[in-house]
Amino acid sequence: MTDERPSSVSDACFIARETETRVRGVVSGLRCYSCGGPKHFAKDCQAQRRAPGASGPSDRGGGRRRARTLRRERCGALTTQSASAALPPIRETGVGERSRRHPLFPLPLTQALRTAQIDVNGVRRSVLVYTGCSKCSAHVSCCGKWRKAVINMVAVDGREFQCEGISTVRLRPPGGAVVHVQAVMVRSKPFGFEFILGMNGITALGGMIIDDRRHVQLRLKNPSLCGAVSDGLKIEERDFSASFDPVNRSWTAAWKWSEGAEPGALRNTMEEYPPAEEARTAYEEELDTWIDNGWLVPYNEEEFGPPKGLIPPMAVVQPNKSKERPVMDFRELNDHIETFTADTDICAQKMREWRREGPNVAMIDLTKAYHQIRIDKSLWPYQTVVFLRRRYCLTRLGFSLNVAPLIMKAVVSRVLSQDQVVERGTSTYTDDILVNENVVKARRVEEHLARYGLTCKPHEHVVNGAHVLGLKVLGLDRKLVWKRDNPVPRVSDRLTRRSVFSYCSRLVGNLPVCGWFRIAAAFVKRKVNSTTTNWDEVVNDVELWTLLTEIADEVRKRDPAHGMWNVAGDHGRVWVDANSLAIGIAIEADGSIIEDAVWLWPDDARSESAHCVE
Known part of the structure; x- marks a missing residue:
């Protein structure tokens, strides 16, 4: 139509x-x-x-x-x-x-x-x-x-x-x-x-x-x-396949077993990772929504035979959205699915490409992207879930399945390629789509996606403020600028190597410019490594906790994570500096630092390496 x-x-x-x-x-x-x-x-x-x-x-x-x-x-x-x-x-x-x-x-x-x-x-x-x-x-x-x-x-x-x-x-x-x-x-x-x-x-x-x-x-x-569409849209890769049904306007995917051998019944018997009591109500309401949407359906042993796998759900808190998100633990199943990740997008490289698209761009985000992809019924016995003492099967693509991002990228890319103008004016990162409106209007892209069974949220013009690859990008003085998308998290009272690494990752993330606290975060991770023997060992180090707290307070006061988003031209200036702790590099274009990086010296080579660079 x-x-x-x-x-x-x-x-x-x-x-x-x-x-x-x-x-x-x-x-x-x-x-x-x-x-x-x-x-x-x-x-x-x-x-x-x-x-x-x-x-x-x-x-x-x-x-x-x-x-x-x-x-x-x-x-x-x-x-x-x-x-x-x-x-x-x-x-x-x-x-x-x-x-x-x-x-x-x-x-x-x-x-x-x-x-x-x-x-x-x-x-x-x-x-x-x-x-x-x-x-x-x-x-x-x-x-x-x-x-x-x-x-x-x-x-x-x-x-x-x-x-x-x-x-x-x-x-x-x-x-x-x-x-x-x-x-x-x-x-x-x-x-x-x-x-x-x-x-x-x-x-x-x-x-x-x-x-x-x-x-x-x-x-x-x-x-x-x-x-609307034509027949014959199929994707065949070494680790998965996907096909489009033009009658029902839906995509169905199937992963491929490692070495082509189905593993038989899996061993996991854990039904659920119990959520905290204060989170249980929201968690169960969300799973009820999955049932209403048909993403979880009662498992029929007469049709599919005995279940062969049990996927335990867990509640993951999303502070920026104030909601509980059910996530399935696919770790055991992932051991039997070999992935080929040569074509996987790298966030930093994709960000560099998007920053060169100019200011007249819009973002399109698919609605519940992974749940728009159905899983072939022959694999349902491996995706069973027990919720409130009843067994269901997950009929959609699981977020934590190791081939899920590859399937999502392949489906979105194949859909966009059906229209040459749409393909030329868009760039994708998994389920996020950047639209260059100098080439094609975002509304046309939305209608094109809908013809192939992919629904999306209303597009956002980046100049009015939009979330782009974990950053907040908005217009200022006829240019686009970026800043941190989420507030600086609070330091936990209970520190482990796992929690410290997670905190530093949230602090630095995929920010193109971090300044001094990129070095500080790297130093903290090295320090916690030297004081622990495993990931979940509790760290009773007052100095480490004080250091993390000082870093967080300083970032809240003077956060260097911001700058110009648009990058034009083919020339820039590279700045290099070194001291006894690290070597740092910053790239300047149009009078602004557009990206920086840092590497710590090995503990046994700090002084010598610094003198060599100087």
């Missing part, structure tokens, strides 16, 4: 009102539903009052009732362009000043609209299929959770509707698979519908056709009807 609307109305309907100019444009385009004239409503129509049969004084009550009915119908259409698309066709009759306009068939506005039966968050609802909306709209009764946001919608009569926020909803058409789309949350019900299926939902469901009985058909079994 292609969007052939003029660019001036491409973002019409259920979208945030950004300027007063848009409101004036909507109001100035108002049109009477009775005579077709501009800038007035039927209740104020002079032609209607002059026409034979117009309501007189004795019919004032009926006129008011009709006006109220018309206003109620009018509330659902949010622009005149989208409203006119839903109205019956008009024909001219008569000549001269007394000519009037009449509908070819006298249908009420609500009957002219197209509806479909779709499961919305697991509940079957009659939804309004509305191509005049760029985004879906859901009544608050459809969703239990949403993210609050200040969004205003403008109706055809110029009135504003205050929205509650934004949510991701699950849509499943009869006989189809679940897709996830973003929807605007409202407390009113336009046309009395609890859910409006906008263009982002129609695209995610694979387009639509309207038959001769005015019935809507979604998820076409013949993709060529809407110009």
Whole structure:
């Protein structure tokens, strides 16, 4: 399905009102539903009052009732362009000043609209299929959770509707698979519908056709009807395979066993790594969501035979998102899957490439990316999970599976390569996509991904602030600058080699510029190595804890992790310095340090090496 609307109305309907100019444009385009004239409503129509049969004084009550009915119908259409698309066709009759306009068939506005039966968050609802909306709209009764946001919608009569926020909803058409789309949350019900299926939902469901009985058909079994995709998308690698189903618009992957030998039943018997009591409620709610989405389904031994593997889940806290994330422990299974990582992306190198793309870029992030890839049913017995004493099987790609990033990268790259313009204007890092909007618009990339079964969050223009490879990037004085994305963590009271290394990694991460604390973090890791014999040995070293605390306090006061994001040109200046502790290098371009690095001297070669460099 292609969007052939003029660019001036491409973002019409259920979208945030950004300027007063848009409101004036909507109001100035108002049109009477009775005579077709501009800038007035039927209740104020002079032609209607002059026409034979117009309501007189004795019919004032009926006129008011009709006006109220018309206003109620009018509330659902949010622009005149989208409203006119839903109205019956008009024909001219008569000549001269007394000519009037009449509908070819006298249908009420609500009957002219197209509806479909779709499961919305697991509940079957009659939804309004509305191509005049760029985004879906859901009544608050459809969703239990949403993210609050200040969004205003403008109706055809110029009135504003205050929205509650934004949510991701699950849509499943009869006989189809679940897709996830973003929807605007409202407390009113336009046309009395609890859910409006906008263009982002129609695209995610694979387009639509309207038959001769005015019935809507979604998820076409013949993709060529809407110009969506072609058959035969397959990926065959040494360690995995993946294929695309154009009917259900879904990807299915299968890993390959080491040396081609299936291992038989695995030995793990641990069902779960118990989460902390304060985290259990959120953890179980998240797993319930997995069950609702079909990512975890009850295991059927009659169909798949005895289970061959048990994957224990654990709760991982995400401080930056304030949520508990279930993560599966695939370590035993990974021992039987050999990976070939020669083509694996390196974050630092990808960051260097992205920084040369210029300021007119946008970020696209897939929604629950790994869970959009199905796992072949023959492998389900190795992905069983016990939750609340019931055995399920994980039907989707596990985040901790060793081949998961390779599968994700291959699928996204293959999808983007189906359109030469899209491929030329995008660059990927696993499930993150950078779009150079000088080459292709982000909206076109989103629609292209949806045609191949990949749903994504709304794109972010980097100049307005976006998360890019673990950094916060935003516009400043017509340039892009970067800074640390997460706050500096607190030093734990209980130190081990594992916790110290983790803390230093979070402190330094993949920051291109760290300055002095890159040396400090490296020195701390060397010190904890010298005082411990294994990763989980508790460190009772006051000096080490004091050193970590001083580093954290200094970073909070004067964090050197920031700088210019864009890098242009092919020339730079390299600065090198050394002392008895380390050798450091910094690269300067356009008057700014764009990257630095440091290496500690070996303990037995500090003085000699420093003198040699000098």
